[in-house]
Amino acid sequence: MTLYLAVFVYGLCGAARGFDEGNISGNISLPSFQTRFGLNDPTKTPNQLADLKSNITSMVQLGSIGGSILAMYTVDKLGRVRALQAVCILWVVAAAIQISSSSVGQLYAGRLLEGLAIGQTTTIGPSMSEIAPSRIRGLCVSIFSGAVYFGIMLGYFVNYGCVLTVPNDSDRQWRITISLKIILAGLIFILSFLFLIESPRWLLKVNRAEEAVEKLSKLRHLPPDHPYIVAEISDINEQVLAEREATHGYNVFRKLKDIIMVKSLRYRFFVLCAMAQILGQWSGANAVTIYASQLFSFAGVVGTDQLKMSAILGVVKFVSAYISAFFFIDFLGRRKALYIGLTLQLFTILYFAIFMTIVPEASNATAVLTSSQKAAAKGALAAIFLSGTGWTFGWNNIQYLLGSELFPLKIRSFAQSLVMVLHFANQYGNSKALPVMILAMTNYGVFYFFVGIMVIGLFWCWFFLPEVAGRSLESMEEIFNLPWYVIGRKGPELCPDYSEINKISHTDSRGNTYVDHVHYNVDISKVNQEFIEDIELKQGKSDGHLFQSSSNDQLLQSTSNDGLLERES
Template structure:
């Protein structure tokens, strides 16, 4: 299968057998978990815009402020549950393993949306079901990148991890089309107009629950639990190589060496002492800063808000009629889906993390700035009236194109990096805790963002929202230039030395000052001990 994979740095060290169907099947199962988030982001925005849902749950009663608050409560409840779910994932991944965590999250996701679809006019039931489902959806952002990072050869770790980021928009595309077809084919008086699309959640959750019994645990998790022989067998099975092969021995030596060093330095340390280590060890603080800032800047750059409230924004930019707005949202889903997978397969491991971020954020900033200027000059009242001059009509078409272009920029930049950063930076022993904390912040920001947008649109108007997002995007570009190191092609066990550099050198100069050094070369040259019990020289 190597011939179908774009050439990337470090592939010469990986035998052809390692690029096999077992690797790609397991990565695909966990990678497709991203569809859970995309389904919700796409479905909930369309659901609350459908007349059948508005009438059944009386969303148009009361003042504008009350309506905005009710809307934000419903749309943000999955994000609120996901904050708790992302933290629970840390405990479950460490205690039960990656696969058992997949089974748990699938059950929560399934039960939550069964509660949603059987609700009849009860807003509290909708909120409860979406919160329970959010517990499971929040876990996906931790367990999926973690599982894939622990099974992937380093040369394609970025590509495989970004299957998760890309599948977010597979779910969003399915959601957008489901809402659109429901609005066209089902009458406004029928509650099935909003219910039917929600069955996509139930179908996906059931599928992942069944598939969870077909995937094995990762070799690294076996090693953490002291099952060294099982880890070797699992890795050999995954790579489709004999246990005596130098690649297997080199990977096992690297994993065990790092884990032994970590355990020796923190013998007897409790889970809460691990938290203190994250906060007080400079190298770990830098890792935590990378994770936290990527979530803060990424979430407030506006892209997820555009996905959730796509129908609202297309209406502001001149699309009239519910079906037309939903269809424009479908196109946005297709654009993001195609660009997400193109970036995953052809950019992340070829151009590197930093260059992809530069390109994506720049594109996003330009697009958002154009929309903000257009809305500020023309005004939403003129757009709502439909009485536009020729240049204004062309400007409106350009703004809609810029919505799609901002989606491409998002998938090239923040969308990939916000998940990949967790796969790249953490030490094996701290990966579950670090990933969970970062993804907790991810959902805290997404919850706050989703809650805030309806009020922002009331107080700042649409042009103010887009101007705010453009400023955040530009700030993100400066942050990437100074702080984000290039981690393309590095093994998971080789980043410690990079993060031990002075903080002001890590981002801009780290990749040059601390090049990748692999134990595999020593093994190939006969310098290393091929026994698992041996230590790398």
């Protein structure tokens, strides 16, 4: 249970961002919120109201850009667990500022500060890829992306419940909805002390080798001298030692330089991670989430039914996100899951755009629709729900997985933070631009734009994205040293995974490794002398021992039952 509880708490970080999106989506439709912050001010022009609405909704995304930059320092300096605990405290303060807001300026300040917290969770949460066995890594990281929709669903239902139970002229209507952020932050903070396990990869990186073995043993539910633990620690430690030597004095400027100048890193960052954020965020899913109530009005839904439909949308996204996490992302692989999700999202958004083109009067609450138009309107509602399902099957997982999987340890947290900067920059631009785009391009024009982006996304997936499901994090480098034009289509086939973990073919006690058998296959010709020259093995023992090299603080292990490592004389 240790692994699963840790994954659950890390994954719950996703609810931070999700709850805000669902919460603000409903808040801007609440009469009391509109009155307090001027969203129903008759003296304002439509463009001014659109600008005010976009400022309120997008302020968290703007703050999250700063939070993602801050995470470049905090996640590596404090570790994954302590960084998350600091984020929870900041989140509580930000929520308190919003709850007590009496002016739009104070609301901006609270939401901007909340963004500083949420921006860090998108680096901390996906770091669970460092504690997950490679065979269920996609599932574990998808727990985080699925939790986004748990938060969205929660935000939608809280708004809908407050509309039904709290008078429209009372500020308590929207203050109650925001107060749930304090409860959620406090819950994650408490659970982090009870169940979170620090990343063994980070512990090895900061020279806490014995603790790394202890934590990995606890996570895998196996003894420290088990062949699987030895193999995984060996893979991690080999990479850490090589990178420690290569990154002496490796500051932020050198990391940025490497991302730009090193071919393999440049491909991973710009071609894969950056394009995934651009294509994903501009595919229209964020617009559907934040402006769900307004989109439902285009299909003829009026009054509190808009919030009810938003709540149902939250349930659909939440359920489909976890169906994808448990049954698609690791079983089908990254590419096939994205193909399926993106295709479904494309056709449903296209239907919605065609509907708004042919039946524009549906957005008029007083319009009388024919029976065929009413049937088409129901199809449009279904299209919105199914587009959310397509998003959760496809882009929703990929946008977090790529940054957490593809980069080497020396730059992983930094690169993931940069990826999340792009994520929130695009989300901010999308949230900020959409109300104006709807006015400028008409309702349906925006959705044709989204369809065009998704067509490009399908080509990008086919040509550029390699399938890395099931590979160890330490085996990624070889793929990206291939010529750029073969990486996506043939990279994994040309560069099989030769990591130590994949040499384990049998085990009597598998723990949380998802490996079913135990025989350690050693090709002695592949043994690297640099990493075993200081090992003193004690053959013939029935138990394993830990050794640490005095010269380089390297963690080394020998096991006994069949002499996992042998020193060459």
